[in-house]
Every structure is written in structure tokens, then in C-alpha cells.
Amino acid sequence: QVQLVQSGGGLVQTGGSLRLSCAASGRGFSNYSMGWLRKAPGKEREFVARITRGGDSTYYSDSVKGRFTVSRDNAKNTVYLQMNSLKPEDTAVYYCYGKGPFTTNPTYWGQGTQVTVSS
Numbered sequence: 001q002v003q004l005v006q007s008g009g010g011l012v013q014t015g016g017s018l019r020l021s022c023a024a025s026g027r028g029f030s031n032y033s034m035g036w037l038r039k040a041p042g043k044e045r046e047f048v049a050r051i052t053r054g055g056d057s058t059y060y061s062d063s064v065k066g067r068f069t070v071s072r073d074n075a076k077n078t079v080y081l082q083m084n085s086l087k088p089e090d091t092a093v094y095y096c097y098g099k100g101p102f103t104t105n106p107t108y109w110g111q112g113t114q115v116t117v118s119s
Helices: none
Strands: 004-007 010-013 018-024 033-039 046-051 058-060 068-073 078-083 092-099 113-118
Touching: 004 092, 018 033, 018 092, 018 113, 033 068, 033 078, 046 068, 046 078, 058 068, 078 092
Parallel strands: 010 113
Antiparallel strands: 004 018, 018 078, 033 046, 033 092, 046 058, 068 078, 092 113
């Protein structure tokens, strides 16, 4: 099985930056679309960003577009989420996921990491 291990969360002030990493064990990483979701207190889980298998295309929610950047390094089996100009409303637990072809829902999940933005 593929396992996703996240790192890079923490506490920052409004306007600060964080970089999240999601490293995959096992083989087949390049066959998966990768992405990020988040769950904030009092809110439903929401899509944040995703990147295609080859890293040629990226997609973002309107709430983070222009501030967040998703990227991947298939040689390192790792996907990243660079978060700039952070706002208190970005406070949430962030989860990375991997999704293979021929399926609608994510196949693999990271353990989640807390991002807290103080005001």
C-alpha cells in the first residue's frame, strides 16, 4: 500500500507563509493525481488545490487562488503546498490525498497537519 506522510504545519501570523509537504512511500506515485483538502472548525471540508500526474496542470479553490501554489516532485515522491499571505480563515487541518485513474474519490490520505494563523 501507498502511505502519505505530511509535514510542515505550524503557527504563523496573518500575512505569513508556510510550506506543507506530503511524501509518499511505495511505488506508483507518478500515476496519481495529488491534492489538498482542509477542515476548519465550524466549517465543512473543502477542496484547496490539486495537481495532475505530470505536474502540468493545477487547480485551486477561489478562496486560495493567487495565494497558494501546489507543486510536485515525482523523483522525490512528494507534493507540496506553498501558502502565502495567510489569513485567519485559512486556519484548518490540512490533508493531502492521492487519486488514481478511474475513480472519483481519493484513494490515499495523509494523516493531516494543523495550520493556525493568528490575527
